[in-house]
Amino acid sequence: MTMETAEQISTRDRLIEKASKLMERKGYFGTGINEILKETGIPKGSLYHHFPGGKNELLKEAVIYSGKRQLRAYSDAMMGKKTVANGLKAVIDYIIEQFLETDFQYSCPIGAIAIESATENKVVKDACQQAYEKMEKSFEAYLNLNGIEDSLSTARIIINMIEGGSILTKAHGNIEHLKVIKDHLNKILPES
Amino acid sequence: MTMETAEQISTRDRLIEKASKLMERKGYFGTGINEILKETGIPKGSLYHHFPGGKNELLKEAVIYSGKRQLRAYSDAMMGKKTVANGLKAVIDYIIEQFLETDFQYSCPIGAIAIESATENKVVKDACQQAYEKMEKSFEAYLNLNGIEDSLSTARIIINMIEGGSILTKAHGNIEHLKVIKDHLNKILPES
DNA sequence: AACAAAATAGACCAATCGGTCAAATTATTA
């Protein structure tokens, strides 16, 4: 009967959350099991109890978690915007915000893992692919619902620009490459 | 007086070359000093003789090397093409070729490093930034020379798409996301 | 030939890597 806060986060979720954060910034190889444990204070045995597959299994879950969080954030940003162009520009604005808030430590959550070769950790690689597929379908549906032609290819172009723009933003330490995307959206999407 | 081949690659260059290849595929953290040494057969002492700064210095040089190689490959692909659209499509074709030849192990050479957070290795980070800046200026000049308006912002959009498209291509294991870029180039650039 | 500088060679180091495992503890069910 301890005084506990309303929501008690499980050990498993705490591991996934921390792994997700580290992974987004340092990739698969840069994310250390021991670092996750030290920062969360969770002992090693617990990790291998919840994730018998070890690092691969934990990071697979972390990719899924990151993907969901990213998709939800994008959806929230788009919600309520009157035009498609405005909805997508709100997504870019959200990303810009993240970069500014984290002093450019933020990056494309899935990209940092997906970019690393991974003949090895196929489990993690598959999780990345599925996360991207969900995002693609989500964008496609959004465009299709608003009467945009070539909704699939347009969705792909937009995701390409977002992912690439995020890398460039991180590399340069300024948001110019993301701002350019907003301008470009005006060109390729119907006004108002 | 040994029978030696025409070109003798220096120990230094062999290290940079191998580091570059590993780094493009596995990023900063995934690239191990020991792995480089084992695969090249070069002893450890030689590495720290040529690169007193250790891993950071070697990988900085590797980023510069990768950037130059990438830029040259793009330039070669564009050369001789009559229209800007065709020149840029040739660049995408080159990238597609690389993916197919390497069974999708190829990735954006600089992106794999740039995406990893790097408050730490500032040296490497700066090298990434400079590599991207050179590429941006190169594309901008190419567009400007061919009478394209908004050459800088257009260059940035194109680089964004290339980098993002490469990540998505790697994640999905097919070239659809790169093909879409070629179609899009037709839309945003003047025909022939 | 003699000397100095450059480069090669690899043994060695502490620290960290991901992972295993047996014991102790807490929760659940009978």
Place this chain on the structure above:
DNA sequence: TAATAATTTGACCGATTGGTCTATTTTGTT
């Protein structure tokens, strides 16, 4: 409450990490 299952705890493991250091060999210069 007794038995059982789920979970936590942390010591321990071999392998690998990036890095240092002292010889030895090769190269260049006079």
